[in-house]
Amino acid sequence: MQRAQRAAREAATTAPVRVLLLDGTHRLRRPLILDHRDSGSAGREVTYRAAPGARPVLSGGLRVTGWTLHDRGRGIYRAPVPRGTRSRQLYVDGRRATRARSAPFPNGFTRTAAGFRAADDAISRWRRPADLEAVAVLQWKVTRCGVASVTGRELTMRQPCWANANSFPALWAFPQLARLENAYELLDDAGEWYLDGAAGRIYYKPRAGERLATARVELPVEEVLVDVRGAATRPVEHVRFEGLTFAHATWLRPSGDEGYAADQSGFHLTGTGNAPNAVGHVERPTRTPGNVRLRHVRDITFTRNDFRHLGGVALDFDTGSQRNVILGNRFTDISSAAVQVGGVLRVDHHPSRAADVTRDNRVAHNLITSVGREYQDAAGVFVGYTTRTTVEHNDISDVPWSGIALGWGWGLVDPGSFPGLPGATPGMWGTYTTPTTSRGNRVLRNRIRRFLSVVWDGGAVYTQGRQGTNAADGELIAGNVASDKRPAGGGNVFYTDGGSRYVTLRGNVSLNNPIGRTNFGPCGLTDSLELCALKVPYGSDRGGCRPYGDITYRGNYWQHPDPFWSACPYPPHPVGVRDEGSTVVGSAKDVPRRILDAAGRQGRWRTQAGAG
Structure with missing residues (x-):
């Protein structure tokens, strides 16, 4: 894409320019960045378009392959990804998977000044409790704050998210926990996934009929x-x-x-510095x-x-x-x-x-x-x-x-x-x-x-x-x-x-x-x-x-x-x-x-x- 961009930049001063993208998936490892040098003019537009009959895809995804059965009893599969990989979405055969999550409004959580207190200390023994994300659903707002640490029963939330969320009046702040997301231990429903980027592993529980050996999985x-x-x-x-x-x-x-x-x-x-507000x-x-x-x-x-x-x-x-x-x-x-x-x-x-x-x-x-x-x-x-x-x-x-x-x-x-x-x-x-x-x-x-x-x-x-x-x-x-x-x-x-x-x-x-x-x-x-x-x-x-x-x-x-x-x-x-x-x-x-x-x-x- 960058080579085509350079060619278009050189030609755009004299005539309309068309950059034709061939069929297939064009995986971008950096964005296509355009500035004033990439401009056309009236009657001399620069066009990035599909070649005749082609359906080109500009993708920022990583194709995930090499799935193996990880936990037979729970039906969880695992695949390798590069260490340090980060993402918030996964797609299996063109369908969005669900980040591993708890039941809605999980029982036993009470709000504290720093976050939440759980009913017991089980979360502190999870493999990566600091990957957790807490979600609040509040009238017209949906807020998400990560967990900074878990000590015993205490979940301490990340800052400044927690302070910002709670700068609003109580009804629109973070008064209750709608659900927790993003832990291996929450992988219990088909179609859920969890990414352990530090270890370079991704986990998924397939839906009925999905075969990961042949599925197209995009991260x-x-x-x-x-x-x-x-x-x-x-x-x-x-x-x-x-x-x-x-x-x-x-x-x-x-x-x-x-x-x-x-x-x-x-x-x-x-x-x-987002001060409390009343509105x-x-x-x-x-x-x-x-x-x-x-x-x-x-x-x-x-x-x-x-x-x-x-x-x-x-x-x-x-x-x-x-x-x-x-x-x-x-x-x-x-x-x-x-x-x-x-x-x-x-x-x-x-x-x-x-x-x-x-x-x-x-x-x-x-x-x-x-x-x-x-x-x-x-x-x-x-x-x-x-x-x-x-x-x-x-x-x-x-x-x-x-x-x-x-x-x-x-x-x-x-x-x-x-x-x-x-x-x-x-x-x-x-x-x-x-x-x-x-x-x-x-x-x-x-x-x-x-x-x-x-x-x-x-x-x-x-x-x-x-x-x-x-x-x-x-x-x-x-x-x-x-x-x-x-x-x-x-x-x-x-x-x-x-x-x-x-x-x-x-x-x-x-x-x-x-x-x-x-x-x-x-x-x-x-x-x-x-x-x-x-x-x-x-x-x-x-x-x-x-x-x-x-x-x-x-x-x-x-x-x-x-x-x-x-x-x-x-x-x-x-x-x-x-x-x-x-x-x-x-x-x-x-x-x-x-x-x-x-x-x-x-x-x-x-x-x-x-x-x-």
Whole structure:
């Protein structure tokens, strides 16, 4: 790949350039890194594409072979890998295996200041107890912190992950143990695996019908497949990726001391000095990076590619991404979000340079399914502070939280610093007199199925913060069809959350999305969860927690029409809410066929999304 890149770089100044990838798996031991020297120009694009009839795979995986039966009684097999190998995922014949894990909410664990106390000292006698990872599932957050040491019954957690996770209020901190992961001793169910990287061994318990002698077993070991590194003064421009498969990459930061202390939608806390806060969010979180990542890029196109079996965000357009197109791709089995556009930091919401604005990007006709497999707080598509982003005609299904999430800040960095979070105060994240870059964004005619499949307090389309300076340049959510939410998952199908302002919802449809419930976990695990037994109805087809207002509903089709504004304690009712001609429906037959047919991928993209 690097040789082809050098040849393309030399030729790109005189004519369009095509780099043709032949059939087969191209294993990358370092990422393909592009900078401004790899740019094309208008009419002289540089294209990386599949050769005719080929299905090339850019893989960051290590093929695992040499399996032998290790424990006949438990049905566990073992294979060698290079010493020091690190990974968080394993795939057997194209199917994600499960990291060895405990039963949900294991008995006998109580919370301590430093971590957890077990019912007995059995864990201290495990072969590598410091490989363990503790997981918390908390409303819309899923947090993961590693175990630093085990002494007797005491599990001491890694820092700064433990401190960061517990900087949030109790309900959203790390109050209880949802499960333990990543120990040989937890290998008890078929399809589970454990990697002892220090010893250079991997263990797996096959599923029924799997034969490891012939199975294709892939262990992702690289974190980045393609890294497009533009700069504000030297962006990367006019590059296309067509018909390729990006597969088998991991993301290793959560396995370190920082873990994964979730804020929201793939953004998390890192470093030290994150002071306790009362609102459940921080001003400067860290993004989950992409296995294919781009920054300060213009006129980049991804068309008909496959993104599969990836351990971070699949495709990540960071700060300064302008006029890019993500068209007709297929995303499946992704640990975090499928697509991420724009950021949430000051350089994104109040940039000092026009080159830092993320604007005029399009995400269209993509098939997105089974995302958020590991970081279940992630959306299918996340859009941060951006101008004129269009997310249209996508098919999104099987997402643990929200299908599409757009916006950030909960009003706190908007002019006037609207406190769109319980416990927030104006000015707590600074004082701004000018609007953010969020304006003119469009969420149009997407088909979203089976959302809120794991956590709760999200929606099919979730938005927050001020979205323009008036209704004309605000956010438009139109023609989207959302259905088949997990029945127990509480949330608003079309969710205008904290600080939402200048949002128009027109011609959207909600079908088979029963009102869910709250769920703060089992009782008796910690004294801090007074609400653990409180499972009450939560949500509707529309509504939100502390939106500002200036929200217009026009010609929508609801099954649960009453807006849900009571999501937060002492909520201010939003101002300027207009409801113009919505219809209550019982089933799909009550919705005009033209609206249902127009949602999701259209034309050739219905059958041609992805590389093959």
